[in-house]
Amino acid sequence: MSAEHPYSEISISDAQSFELRVERYGKELREGLSAVYGERAQDTWDQLLDTMRDYSRRRKPSLKIRDEERLLSPDWLLSSQTIGYVAYADRFAGNLQGVNEHVDYLEELGVTYLHLMPLLAPRPGANDGGYAVMDYESVRPDLGTMDDVENLADTLHSKGMNLVLDLVLNHVAREHEWAVRARQGEEKYRDYFYMYSDRTIPDQFEVTLPEVFPDFAPGNFTWDEDAKAWVWTTFNSYQWDVNWSNPDVFLEYCKIIFNLVNKGVDVIRLDAIAFIWKQTGTTSQCLPQVHWITQALRAALRIVAPSAAFKAEAIVSPELIMPFLGTGKHWGKVSDMAYHNSLMVQLWSTLASRDTRLMKHALNAFARKPSSTVWGTYARCHDDIGWAISDKDAGEMGLNGYLHRSFLSDFYSGIFPESFARGLVFQYNPVTNDRRISGSMASLAGLEIALENGEDPYLAVSRIVMLNAAILGFGGVPLLYMGDELGLLNDYGYVDNPEHAEDNRWVHRPKMPWDIVEEAKNNPQSIPGQIYHAILHLIKVRKSMVHLHAAIETEMIESPDSRLALWLRAHPEGNMLQVYNFSEHVVEMPTSALRPYVGWKPKEVIGGYTYDLGVDFLNIQPYQSLWFIAE
Numbered sequence: 256m257s258a259e260h261p262y263s264e265i266s267i268s269d270a271q272s273f274e275l276r277v278e279r280y281g282k283e284l285r286e287g288l289s290a291v292y293g294e295r296a297q298d299t300w301d302q303l304l305d306t307m308r309d310y311s312r313r314r315k316p317s318l319k320i321r322d323e324e325r326l327l328s329p330d331w332l333l334s335s336q337t338i339g340y341v342a343y344a345d346r347f348a349g350n351l352q353g354v355n356e357h358v359d360y361l362e363e364l365g366v367t368y369l370h371l372m373p374l375l376a377p378r379p380g381a382n383d384g385g386y387a388v389m390d391y392e393s394v395r396p397d398l399g400t401m402d403d404v405e406n407l408a409d410t411l412h413s414k415g416m417n418l419v420l421d422l423v424l425n426h427v428a429r430e431h432e433w434a435v436r437a438r439q440g441e442e443k444y445r446d447y448f449y450m451y452s453d454r455t456i457p458d459q460f461e462v463t464l465p466e467v468f469p470d471f472a473p474g475n476f477t478w479d480e481d482a483k484a485w486v487w488t489t490f491n492s493y494q495w496d497v498n499w500s501n502p503d504v505f506l507e508y509c510k511i512i513f514n515l516v517n518k519g520v521d522v523i524r525l526d527a528i529a530f531i532w533k534q535t536g537t538t539s540q541c542l543p544q545v546h547w548i549t550q551a552l553r554a555a556l557r558i559v560a561p562s563a564a565f566k567a568e569a570i571v572s573p574e575l576i577m578p579f580l581g582t583g584k585h586w587g588k589v590s591d592m593a594y595h596n597s598l599m600v601q602l603w604s605t606l607a608s609r610d611t612r613l614m615k616h617a618l619n620a621f622a623r624k625p626s627s628t629v630w631g632t633y634a635r636c637h638d639d640i641g642w643a644i645s646d647k648d649a650g651e652m653g654l655n656g657y658l659h660r661s662f663l664s665d666f667y668s669g670i671f672p673e674s675f676a677r678g679l680v681f682q683y684n685p686v687t688n689d690r691r692i693s694g695s696m697a698s699l700a701g702l703e704i705a706l707e708n709g710e711d712p713y714l715a716v717s718r719i720v721m722l723n724a725a726i727l728g729f730g731g732v733p734l735l736y737m738g739d740e741l742g743l744l745n746d747y748g749y750v751d752n753p754e755h756a757e758d759n760r761w762v763h764r765p766k767m768p769w770d771i772v773e774e775a776k777n778n779p780q781s782i783p784g785q786i787y788h789a790i791l792h793l794i795k796v797r798k799s800m801v802h803l804h805a806a807i808e809t810e811m812i813e814s815p816d817s818r819l820a821l822w823l824r825a826h827p828e829g830n831m832l833q834v835y836n837f838s839e840h841v842v843e844m845p846t847s848a849l850r851p852y853v854g855w856k857p858k859e860v861i862g863g864y865t866y867d868l869g870v871d872f873l874n875i876q877p878y879q880s881l882w883f884i885a886e
Contacts, residue, residue: 287551310513325562333805342737351399365794370419378428387428408519417521425527449487516560564591587625595630615811630731664690675701717878724880802831
């Protein structure tokens with residue numbers, strides 16, 4: 256080794272790097288396998304080790320470099336620089352090639368995390384919005400090919416962006432090869448599913464199983480004449496639940512995951528993860544085995560592709576969500592990210608009630624997540640809004656949970672007097688009066704009604720901007736749903752498409768109107784322009800704020816007025832205190848509520864002004880958002 260270049264002979268081979276990762280994550284992987292598969296764990300490990308080595312060897316050089324970069328920056332997903340955008344590829348740009356051609360738009364907006372809704376090949380016809388997958392190794396034909404996925408990932412990576420795709424774990428389409436071979440009588444593949452010759456065992460399960468889609472998919476089992484069996488079908492008759500108690504199923508999904516990350520996928524959204532383990536006498540949701548399986552999958556992913564991450568799609572009650580990010584033995588070892596569904600629900604609840612006290616109580620009740628994990632924060636998504644407000648939380652605030660949930664359904668379906676919202680009821684359950692709500696952010700926030708009535712849209716626009724400020728300021732990965740940055744309204748034309756007509760969630764899944772995009776970018780005074788430029792500004796401000804790194808938790812602190820929400824982020828470099836007015840009224844706020852956290856002369860970073868808090872009160876404008884930092 257020369258003195259001039261003392262490190263010139265150092266070289267770590269791919270094989271050595273792989274073995275180091277096996278040593279680092281192998282224990283977590285073995286623990287997960289043993290907890291679930293017992294005596295079969297060793298055989299599963301032996302098979303999986305060969306599979307991991309094979310897929311690791313296949314990773315292309317650019318992805319191996321990405322792996323090394325992220326091993327050095329393990330908090331890449333938690334950074335305040337991370338901005339998410341969620342869209343259907345066809346609704347956004349026609350197909351994957353079209354998405355590739357519009358990456359510049361996302362880059363201008365500041366997006367670093369692009370989640371394309373399910374695009375792996377679904378069954379023909381009704382397919383639950385793409386969640387009934389027929390082939391995990393192919394793309395929906397009208398969208399393109401797996402080569403197009405890889406090309407898009409390359410484009411995104413070249414611009415510092417990440418690709419996020421869905422992986423449905425709980426079920427496959429009835430037309431999937433596994434299900435076809437099961438119907439043909441192959442015992443190996445029948446063991447991939449829950450199939451029963453009579454109703455004895457299904458009836459035992461049904462005693463404690465809820466219904467996900469009571470309107471159009473009642474019950475949890477479907478008789479299949481070809482298979483001569485009752486098949487477990489939680490979501491729809493054409494979606495067959497797979498049997499994760501069979502380690503062969505675990506191995507199959509590992510291969511699917513490894514194939515996706517080798518195409519350049521950075522984050523895999525684990526769809527319906529809460530449902531994958533079944534047990535009589537339970538709801539068969541959120542059982543402990545789910546978290547052991549996730550730990551094993553994540554450890555295997557880290558061995559093959561340490562630059563990739565998991566996002567848990569677990570829309571469950573607040574007390575059940577934290578294990579998906581890791582508690583106890585699973586602390587920091589399961590999913591890297593989870594949806595903060597409660598934040599979305601509380602934002603809309605507070606907007607309707609003009610009272611922030613329930614939000615403060617409910618969000619402060621959350622346990623602290625592992626500091627290496629991150630919330631996905633959002634105000635709208637592709638799905639409906641279910642009013643996940645517990646009777647306990649409501650009761651502790653002097654509310655009746657049933658009546659409050661009914662009020663919210665009435666308010667956002669537009670039947671409550673003086674409601675500003677225009678939404679549709681989704682999945683009405685007459686037994687519980689549970690009514691979920693479909694609708695775009697803009698229509699639910701009042702823009703549709705304001706425009707129809709010829710009213711000043713100022714308040715509606717202000718609500719939209721405030722909702723976006725809240726998800727950008729909470730301290731997670733903010734997920735902007737396509738079109739919300741433009742104030743797109745409900746698209747009632749969904750009823751003209753036979754594949755969509757029975758599912759009113761398509762009312763908030765419009766096509767991207769690129770003419771409105773141009774109007775928004777070039778005319779800041781237009782309504783789309785006001786919303787677009789306000790959100791663009793908020794994104795730029797967020798990216799400049801170290802205070803919004805997701806390792807720091809947000810605390811709801813006491814407010815001097817129930818119409819105001821005060822969110823504190825106690826960062827080592829100084830406090831950030833956010834103020835949100837959830838009402839259409841100017842609220843006089845005592846400055847004494849601010850000074851203990853940000854001093855006498857804090858800077859308000861959204862407006863860019865330094866405030867003198869020597870006065871007694873500040874006037875907080877309707878639906879105004881203020882982010883104060885201590886100077």
